[in-house]
Amino acid sequence: MNEHIVKAYEDELNMLTAECARMGGLTEAAVADALEAVVRRDQQMADSVVARDERLDVLQADIERKEIRMIALRQPLANDLRRTVAAMKIANNLERVGDLAKNIAKRTIVIIDSDPMVPLTRSIERMGRLVVTRLKEVLDAYTASDLERAMSVWSRDDEVDEHYNSLFRELLTYMMGDPRTITACAHLLFVAKNLERIGDHATNIAEIIHYEITGDEAIATARPKTDALQRP
Amino acid sequence: MTDAALTTAQSAKARARSESEARLKRRYRAEARFVFYGRAAIVLALAFLVLLLGRIGLQGYSTFTDYRVSLPVQVSADRVDMADLAGSNFNLMVAESALALLGETDDPYGEASGEMMAILSADLGFQVLDRLREDPALVGQTITVQGPMKANASLYYKGQISRDTEVGGRLLSDRQLDWLDELRERDLVSGGFNWTFLTRSDSTEPEQAGVWGAVVGSAMMLFVTAMLAAPIGVLAATYLEEFAPKNRWTDIIEVNINNLAAVPSIIYGLLGLAVFINWLAVPRSSPLLGGLVLALMALPTIIIATRSALRAVPPSIREAALAVGASRTQTVFHHVLPLAMPGMMTGVILSLAHALGETAPLLMIGMVSFVPGVPETLTSAATVLPVQIFIWENASERAFHERTAAAIIVLLVFMVLMNLVAVLVRRRFERRW
Amino acid sequence: MTPMSNLGASLQMTAQRDDALASAGTSRAAAGKVSASEVSVFYGEKQALFDVSLDMPDRMVTALIGPSGCGKSTFLRCINRMNDTIPGARVEGKIVIDGEDVNDRKVDPVLLRARVGMVFQKPNPFPKSIFENVAYGPRIHGFADNKSELADIVESSLKRAGLWKEVADRLQAPGTSLSGGQQQRLVIARAIAVSPEVILMDEPCSALDPIATAKIEELIDDLRSQYCIVIVTHSMAQAARVSQRTAFFHMGAVVEAGATDEIFTNPRDTRTQDYITGRFG
Numbered sequence: 001m002n003e004h005i006v007k008a009y010e011d012e013l014n015m016l017t018a019e020c021a022r023m024g025g026l027t028e029a030a031v032a033d034a035l036e037a038v039v040r041r042d043q044q045m046a047d048s049v050v051a052r053d054e055r056l057d058v059l060q061a062d063i064e065r066k067e068i069r070m071i072a073l074r075q076p077l078a079n080d081l082r083r084t085v086a087a088m089k090i091a092n093n094l095e096r097v098g099d100l101a102k103n104i105a106k107r108t109i110v111i112i113d114s115d116p117m118v119p120l121t122r123s124i125e126r127m128g129r130l131v132v133t134r135l136k137e138v139l140d141a142y143t144a145s146d147l148e149r150a151m152s153v154w155s156r157d158d159e160v161d162e163h164y165n166s167l168f169r170e171l172l173t174y175m176m177g178d179p180r181t182i183t184a185c186a187h188l189l190f191v192a193k194n195l196e197r198i199g200d201h202a203t204n205i206a207e208i209i210h211y212e213i214t215g216d217e218a219i220a221t222a223r224p225k226t227d228a229l230q231r232p
Numbered sequence: 233m234t235d236a237a238l239t240t241a242q243s244a245k246a247r248a249r250s251e252s253e254a255r256l257k258r259r260y261r262a263e264a265r266f267v268f269y270g271r272a273a274i275v276l277a278l279a280f281l282v283l284l285l286g287r288i289g290l291q292g293y294s295t296f297t298d299y300r301v302s303l304p305v306q307v308s309a310d311r312v313d314m315a316d317l318a319g320s321n322f323n324l325m326v327a328e329s330a331l332a333l334l335g336e337t338d339d340p341y342g343e344a345s346g347e348m349m350a351i352l353s354a355d356l357g358f359q360v361l362d363r364l365r366e367d368p369a370l371v372g373q374t375i376t377v378q379g380p381m382k383a384n385a386s387l388y389y390k391g392q393i394s395r396d397t398e399v400g401g402r403l404l405s406d407r408q409l410d411w412l413d414e415l416r417e418r419d420l421v422s423g424g425f426n427w428t429f430l431t432r433s434d435s436t437e438p439e440q441a442g443v444w445g446a447v448v449g450s451a452m453m454l455f456v457t458a459m460l461a462a463p464i465g466v467l468a469a470t471y472l473e474e475f476a477p478k479n480r481w482t483d484i485i486e487v488n489i490n491n492l493a494a495v496p497s498i499i500y501g502l503l504g505l506a507v508f509i510n511w512l513a514v515p516r517s518s519p520l521l522g523g524l525v526l527a528l529m530a531l532p533t534i535i536i537a538t539r540s541a542l543r544a545v546p547p548s549i550r551e552a553a554l555a556v557g558a559s560r561t562q563t564v565f566h567h568v569l570p571l572a573m574p575g576m577m578t579g580v581i582l583s584l585a586h587a588l589g590e591t592a593p594l595l596m597i598g599m600v601s602f603v604p605g606v607p608e609t610l611t612s613a614a615t616v617l618p619v620q621i622f623i624w625e626n627a628s629e630r631a632f633h634e635r636t637a638a639a640i641i642v643l644l645v646f647m648v649l650m651n652l653v654a655v656l657v658r659r660r661f662e663r664r665w
Numbered sequence: 666m667t668p669m670s671n672l673g674a675s676l677q678m679t680a681q682r683d684d685a686l687a688s689a690g691t692s693r694a695a696a697g698k699v700s701a702s703e704v705s706v707f708y709g710e711k712q713a714l715f716d717v718s719l720d721m722p723d724r725m726v727t728a729l730i731g732p733s734g735c736g737k738s739t740f741l742r743c744i745n746r747m748n749d750t751i752p753g754a755r756v757e758g759k760i761v762i763d764g765e766d767v768n769d770r771k772v773d774p775v776l777l778r779a780r781v782g783m784v785f786q787k788p789n790p791f792p793k794s795i796f797e798n799v800a801y802g803p804r805i806h807g808f809a810d811n812k813s814e815l816a817d818i819v820e821s822s823l824k825r826a827g828l829w830k831e832v833a834d835r836l837q838a839p840g841t842s843l844s845g846g847q848q849q850r851l852v853i854a855r856a857i858a859v860s861p862e863v864i865l866m867d868e869p870c871s872a873l874d875p876i877a878t879a880k881i882e883e884l885i886d887d888l889r890s891q892y893c894i895v896i897v898t899h900s901m902a903q904a905a906r907v908s909q910r911t912a913f914f915h916m917g918a919v920v921e922a923g924a925t926d927e928i929f930t931n932p933r934d935t936r937t938q939d940y941i942t943g944r945f946g
Contacts, residue, residue: 002944009943075902078932080942215931478752548789552852554750556802556859557779566801567791 009074013083016066017143020087020094023059024139027094027101030056031135031198034104035128038191039121041112049105056098063091079215086212090142093201093208097135100194100201107187114184123170124191127163131195134160134202142205147213154206154219160199167192288644292637298426298439299389301352301415302378305329305360309372317364322357323349326377334414347408351385353439380428381421383438383631388412389423403630429638434604434615434623438631441624443639445606449519449614450588450646452607456523457530457587462580464527465534469576472535473542474564493532500529501596509597516598520610525597526587533586537579541572574661581654585647591618617643698723698893699744699863704758706739706748713739715918716758721863721910726885726894728904728925731914732940737897740914741865743767744895745781746774762863779806782856786868788848790840790855795832798840798851799823802859818858826854827884846877850884857888864888866896870903882907901941905929913937 004010030049037046067088070076076084134153141149168189175185210219306329312320327348328338338345356379363375380386384403387393393402395409404412415421433445476482504525508514514521545568553563569576594600599619607614615623617639624636697720706714714736721727729737739748746767748754760767767777779802790798799819802808809815819836823829828850832843840851849869856864866885870878885894885907898904904911905925912922913934921928921937932938 002939005943077901077905077929077941078938081930546789548785548787549791550750551747551783551785552789552791552855553801554747555745555778555783555785556805556855557775557777558801558805559775562805566805571792 006074012066012070012074013076013080016063016070016084016087019059019063019066020090021139021143023056023063023091023094024135024142026052026056026059027097028132028135028139030098030101031104031128032132034101034108035125035132035195037105037108038111038188039125039128041108041116043109043112046105046108050102053098053102056095060091060095060098064088067091079212082212082215086208089208090205093204097198097201100198104191104194107191110187111184111191114181117174117181117184117188120167120170120174120185120188123163123167124188124195127160127167127192127195130163131160131199131202134199138202138205138209142209145209145213147210150206150209150213154203154210157199157203160196164192164196285644288637288640291634292639292641294390294392295429295634295638296426297390297423298428299381299386299421299423300378301356301381301421302376303330303333303352303356303420304374304376305356306332306374307360307364307371312364312371314368314371317361320361322360323352323354326352326356326360330411330415333418333420334411344407347405348411351382351404351408351412353380353382354437355379355440380439383629385412386439387631389416389421429635430642433606434602434620436602438627438629438635441632441635443617443620443642445603446615446617446620446639447642447646448606449522449603450616452519452610452614453522453526453616454584454588456520456610457526458580458584460523460527461530461534461583461587465531465580466538466576468531469535469538469542470564470569473539474568475560489532489535493536496592497529497590498592498596500525501593503528504593504597515611515613517601517603517613517615518611519607519614519616521597522594522599522614522616523610525593526590529590529593530583530587533583534580537583538572538576541575541579542568544575545571570661574658577657577661578654581650581657585650585654588647588650589618589643591622594619595622617646697721698762699895700761701740701743702759702761704740704743704756704760706736706743706757707755708751709753713917714743715916717914717917717919719912719919719922721893721895723862723893724890725910726889726896726908727910727912728908729895729897729912729914730899730901730904730941731920733899735914736917737914738867739917741783741867741895741897744863744865745778745783747778747783749774779859780861781863781865782859782861784849784852784856784864784866784869786871788845788852788872790843790848790851792839792841794837795823795840795843795851796836799854799858802855806859808859822854822858823851825857825888826850827880827887828854844877846873846880849873849877849881853881853884853888861892863893863895866894868897868899871899878903901929913940915940 004013030052033045034049036042037049067084070084074080134156138150138153140146141153171185171189171192175182207219211217303326305326307325311325324342324345327345330348330352331338331344336344356377359377359379360375363377364370381389384393385408388404388409389412393404395406412421428440429442431444432440432442435441472482472485504521508521508524509516514524549567549571550563553567554560558566594616599615600623601613601615602623603613603615621636621639621643624632624639627633699721700719701721702718703716704714704718705712705716717736717740719727719740729741731737742748743756743760744762744767746756748756756768762780765772767781791801793801796816796819799822800809800815803815803818809818820829823832828847831847832838832851840848843851849872853864853869869885870881873881882903885896888894889909896904896907908925910923911925911928913920913928913932913936915936921932921934923933928937929941932941938944
């Protein structure tokens with residue numbers, strides 16, 4: 001792709017993408033750390049995730065402000081417009097992901113108080129790893145503008161759902177077996193739900209990348225939807 | 233950075249600044265010099281103009297006053313032959329009456345009356361003749377006639393002939409000067425505005441010579457020139473600029489028109505001689521002939537002026553007209569020509585003013601003849617102002633020289649009037665909004 | 666997910682509508698009010714346009730964009746044969762308006778220009794009164810039988826050009842006394858007065874301030890319901906605002922033509938993309 005005639009415009013666009021990628025890195029770390037906190041019952045780590053979320057919010061607000069400025073001053077068109085809009089949307093998604101990670105970290109406090117439930121934790125960990133990988137992959141695809149990688153994440157959307165569904169059944173079984181675990185299990189269920197939603201955000205980001213690169217918005221409806229509530 | 237390096241850097245900077253200041257000063261000086269040269273040139277041009285106009289004015293202004301004498305003339309019956317009225321010597325009768333008035337008598341050789349006739353215009357005699365023709369009953373009575381003095385007498389009154397000059401070196405004798413003083417003392421002579429000069433035509437007698445014939449001749453000739461050159465020139469220019477295809481032929485025509493504008497005007501005189509007189513048998517020395525020749529001469533200038541006026545009309549106007557579906561002719565006649573009108577009119581009027589002052593080609597076609605009357609038709613013999621000036625300048629009588637300058641003044645006034653018209657026409661049409 | 670899907674859905678709807686619009690323009694040559702096929706223009710030895718084919722549908726604004734000297738104005742001037750007035754210009758190919766070839770020998774360029782109005786870059790009212798400016802066209806074409814009919818045409822044209830309220834009380838004032846934007850609307854009224862079917866605009870706002878530009882753009886949008894409008898513009902934003910279809914010219918050829926929102930969000934050709942995003946190309 002040719003350079004912009006206006007050098008500052010080029011720089012601003014690149015900076016926007018870079019900042020988005022940086023926010024992606026931080027979000028990814030937050031999710032990984034939140035998962036770690038749940039799995040290792042690490043209170044300190046949980047606190048740090050909660051504390052770091054504010055930074056993500058600030059970053060997101062910052063990107064949005066730059067975005068508005070860009071639209072007002074540079075009036076981006078065509079691929080630049082798509083790139084700008086994509087950056088904004090991705091930042092929004094990442095901010096939501098950050099909130100979900102914070103939510104997971106907050107639930108850790110309750111989970112630590114209860115007895116450890118090793119098999120459940122392992123399932124959560126497996127699901128969490130998968131979600132973190134997807135998030136990482138989609139963010140790498142964004143940084144590299146790699147449509148193929150983004151699409152591979154998008155097409156494997158069901159995996160997380162399947163994990164979630166089985167975890168849901170597992171938790172139900174636990175709670176029915178021992179009512180004392182209900183509190184912890186309910187929190188774990190929310191953790192699982194949060195992880196599932198993070199997965200959805202990763203899919204969203206893949207779709208945004210697809211739009212950014214191809215200009216085709218039609219993919220949003222093409223994805224096969226599986227929902228836990230439809231198949232209990 | 234060390235202090236030494238710092239100071240060198242500073243001094244380099246200071247040097248650069250002083251150099252640029254010096255350069256700036258040089259630039260301002262150059263500008264001031266140029267302005268000075270420009271002003272000097274204008275002052276010089278104005279000085280020459282003032283010199284020229286001043287000289288002409290000083291030389292010519294005296295023409296516009298003249299001295300008239302009113303004399304009672306004794307019309308004695310024995311001097312008048314009613315059968316052949318014009319054969320009588322009225323001039324002698326007037327001179328003798330004048331002598332009688334001054335208390336002198338003619339000598340047997342008629343020297344005194346001869347000298348008297350030399351200071352009184354022949355016009356007085358003609359007036360007596362005219363009065364007698366109208367009313368033969370006046371014979372034997374005394375009638376008062378009023379008429380001009382001879383030019384030399386006027387020159388004495390105007391102080392241009394002085395009693396101090398040696399008798400042999402001046403045109404009037406002591407006796408004549410005495411009479412002139414006497415006439416003036418008796419209040420028989422009065423000075424006034426010289427209407428004769430403006431209302432009469434050329435004459436062999438300077439005091440009776442006027443420019444009116446030449447003014448009418450010039451006006452008629454200019455009329456012919458304008459009627460021919462303006463429409464032909466404007467239409468030719470319009471065709472060349474707006475309609476003609478741009479190719480080699482139109483290029484050749486354009487070059488030739490430009491060359492024609494630079495052709496010496498006497499060549500046009502030769503052309504007129506060959507074509508209009510020898511071939512088309514246009515009456516020579518007529519305003520028609522002069523007008524034809526000057527029209528030829530003015531055409532290239534008018535074409536060039538009109539073309540540049542047309543070119544100055546913004547193309548956007550043409551596009552606008554074409555875009556609403558006007559044809560090319562409609563575009564040109566509805567929009568382009570009206571906009572070019574001020575420029576065109578200025579060009580036409582200025583080239584006519586130029587033609588008005590033209591002498592050389594007219595000399596070639598015989599307009600340099602003595603024409604005492606006012607031309608009545610376009611084909612009657614006429615003279616024009618510049619040629620009149622040329623003729624008078626060649627005349628031997630001293631009084632004609634001041635008339636030359638006066639005629640130049642009239643010509644200049646004529647030109648100033650034309651330029652004024654050019655300015656007014658421009659104003660009138662220049663409603664460019 | 667929800668806000669995004671809404672956005673996506675609305676974008677998609679727009680896209681579908683545009684596809685419909687675009688296909689209306691491209692499906693068949695006759696679908697375009699004005700349809701150019703393989704038009705080439707030569708100025709002497711130099712070729713300025715290379716086989717341009719483009720359909721300009723009725724009741725739509727088609728914007729021609731592209732760098733200076735890309736031939737968009739040349740193409741525009743082919744439609745009403747203004748190139749005829751340039752010595753040495755030669756046009757090849759076919760331009761059809763309602764099935765009639767404008768370069769046909771039977772078509773008189775003077776009558777053609779009454780059917781195809783044109784508005785230029787610089788407002789060029791005649792140095793006459795406002796009334797005369799608008800009345801000139803109808804008068805030379807004999808559209809009005811008497812003075813009151815002529816006055817009616819002038820009034821309705823000025824009204825359609827959105828200028829009536831501003832000039833109703835000073836119709837005899839010189840056209841050049843108006844502001845730049847008003848002058849341009851006067852010129853549009855002058856074009857409308859001869860009841861054209863197509864209106865060509867050659868950078869109509871390039872000499873105007875943003876407010877005047879906005880008024881002209883609003884006017885173009887109004888006029889769209891009655892005419893086929895073709896506009897050349899250097900302002901991409903303007904092309905995006907006023908047009909439904911956009912054609913990108915580059916080096917005398919049409920690189921890409923299509924629905925305007927398609928061109929401005931997702932151009933197919935990299936040259937189009939480079940041009941509209943302001944890159945070296």
